[in-house]
Amino acid sequence: MPPGPTQLSGHRVAERLNAALPGVVVTATDEWVEVAPARLVDALRWLHDSSEFDAAQLSNCCAVDRHDRFEMVYHLQSLDLNHQIAIKATIADHEQPALPSAYAVYKGALLQEREVYDLMGIVFDGHPDLRRIFLWEGFPGHPLRKDFLGLGNLTPGLARFPFEDRDRPDRIMNPAPLRHDASARAQNEQDVPDDWRGAAPA
Amino acid sequence: MTAANEPYILNIGPQHPSTHGVFRLRVAMDGETIVDMDMIVGYLHRSMEKLAEERTYTQNIPFTDRADYLAAMSGNLGLCIAAERLTGVEVPERAQYLRVIFAELQRIASHAMANGTLVSDAGAWQTPLLYMFREREKILDLFEMTCGARLTTNYMRIGGVAFEPPAEFWPALRELVDELPDRIDEYSQLLIDNEIFLARTRGIGVISAEDAINGSLTGPALRGSGVPWDLRKAEPYDVYDRLDFEIPVGRGGDVYDRFMVRFEETKQSTRIIKQAIEQIPDGPHKTQIPLALRPEPGEVYGRIESPRGELGFYLVSDGSPAPYRFHIRAPSFINLSLLRQLAVGSTLPDAVVTLGSIDIVVGEIDR
Known part of the structure; x- marks a missing residue:
């Protein structure tokens, strides 16, 4: 797919991100940058604080079930510079998926991560209020997983x-x-x- | 803490007029003051994202009507914009203008509803709401004569719109657009200097610009805090880059500012529709696309400015006719991120007005 009209090239973001935080980038394409899950929050915080990228807002975050792994996708938005950055993190453990919470950097992750936890079953370490949101506690399984029912x-x-x-x-x-x-x-x-x-x- | 001021739990909803749908709040109160708040949603959860994985992109358009049921046209448009980027389908120019006209009509109807219910939350029980329903009714009539439905329109298609509006649509639209500015002024006189309304909304539910940005707020909730951010300008889709309009912003970020941003936006929408009527060219209203549209494997995040904020669709394709992953970035859900922070420390009537000013649609929160 061609990147969006205001989307930054993943290669460019990856280059600068790797220079500032060596080893944080796993892969990069034209559309997105994949970062090491353990250092996700460092990468988000650096992008949030840097004046070059100014990723002020967590526009969207959601997870994709790839059968053997989960992919978490974050779309970051700069309001001053008007560009968008797509960050991905792969969770290799499909049985007990966990990822650090982005809430420390973006308060907007509060409800979005609860939604992902509810429907995909990914546990966000450090989230202040990780409960199910649409379904009730005790609901069997996580419906958006590909192997659900x-x-x-x-x-x-x-x-x-x-x-x-x-x-x-x-x-x-x-x-x-x-x-x-x-x-x-x-x-x-x-x-x-x-x-x-x-x-x-x- | 003595027994006299021990916090008690107050349950609001799920069936309650001030929660705008099946939305429940559990509020811990110490006298008049809210000390904690928990929102309980999901009563309207239909698992659209899961259902969408077994339907084609076109078959998914009706779901977007039922997500944000007060702005069905905007929901249709958001999915079509995303799916067109995924598939590379071109949209004829006339269809782009028609989409802009309908999306802006929908914005006026939705803002009329939002402001009307906000005012009735603030105590002006029903009168302004029903005044504003007059214009909304005319807009819904226009929808009905074009696509046969008033709320669940299912009008936009990947590559255009479903139908050409009938001949009687254009005079009715011109008449409506000519009278709208007068009507909006009438409502302004009724409300914006009303002392009771000012007392209920000025300085209430204040969101700073930093909090609004960091809390992922979009739409009037963000612009009310003075951030001039509108995707129609920032990432123009369809023909918005050819139309002249302004982005109204508030100053203080309180309930009144969000109310006024919506008021001003309806005026700007009227301007947009007037220009679109003048500029609209002749031509086809849609592109013929295959019944089974098979996008190349890949992913796209397409978004539009819906009446409530950034409505995004994250679509992942695996090459089959149905999306592998279909995620709706629902603005009224994410705009609630700051609700607890805003409510704690205020009183219950103020919290109700704050919730009204965020303008939630429960169909979109729960999906």
């Missing part, structure tokens, strides 16, 4: 798109659509394990 293939919609080439190797939208005749319903019910609540990750 693998209910067979009960997905809505058509099996494929009309007029589309059947042989395309891309992911099929709906490998087995939910049909409404009795035999298909019985089949679908068999696919759902009886203990599906217990099967969800805690």
Whole structure:
């Protein structure tokens, strides 16, 4: 993807960030900089305080489940210089994901990190009030994880798109659509394990 | 601490007029003063981000109506802007003007609602709210004649808009735009010098510019604190760079400033619509796109200035027709970051007015 209209090149940010804090950058592309998760807060604080980047506002933060790891994405905004910086941190531990909290630098992380904790299950060390926010305490699992409630293939919609080439190797939208005749319903019910609540990750 | 002034817990909501939806506050009070506050949200959580992962980009547009249900057009526009950046779809010029017109009409309708409910929180029960509903009603009529829906519009499409407005739309729009400045002045006279309203809002819920920026506030909540930050100027999308308008800002960052920023913004929106009506060219209203739009693997963070602030969509594509990750950066959710800090130490009526001035929409908070 081309970077956004006001987005800074990740290479440029990485170069300056690495000069100030050696070893903090893991990789960089045109769009983003990936930093070492243990030093995330140092990197954010340096970008926040530097006059060259002036990352005054945490515009957006969210997590992406990549099946074997989590990616946390931070979009930082400079209001005076009008540019945006995308910072990523990869959490290798998919079972017990944890990351330092950005709240020490940005108060705007307060609710956004609670949302990520609730829906993705990433624990933010140093967050002052880390509780679930949309779901209740005790809800089984974290719904935005890719492995949450693998209910067979009960997905809505058509099996494929009309007029589309059947042989395309891309992911099929709906490998087995939910049909409404009795035999298909019985089949679908068999696919759902009886203990599906217990099967969800805690 | 004696038993006489031991804090007690007051529960407000989830069904309460001053919480603007199913939003609950647990407030610890010491006499008249709030000593702690906890907000409890999620009553309207529909897990849109999860549902979106199994639908195509176009099928996800109706979800954005139901996120911020007072500004459905802005929600549609935000997703379309992000998806167009992801897929590289071009938008015809006429469609860009139509989008600007509808987004600005929606901003006027949304601000009328926000200011109307704020005033009724401050004690002017219903009268100003229903005055402002008059203009909102006309705007919703325009939506209805164009796309058949008043609230959940589902009007914008990736690469344009769904329908060309009908012939009777344009005279009705001109009439509305001509009378709007007079109406806005009428409401100003009713409210901005009203002594009771001033007493309820001046110096209440003050947010400093530093706190507003650090707390990720956007929209009128940020501009009320004197920060001239508006994505329509900072990162112009569609044809906003060809239109002449100003960014109103407040000075003190109190409730009154946020109220006045919204008032002034409706005037600026009227200006924008007037220019757009004059400049709009003929041409197609949308680009034909494939039914199954398969963006290249990659990611994009697209954003617009919705009536409540920066509405962002973070989309990750894995090459399939459905997004791999679909995150909504909801301004009214993130604008609540400072709510506890603002409420603690103030009184309950002031906290209610402060919450009203932040202008939350619970559909967007919970998603």
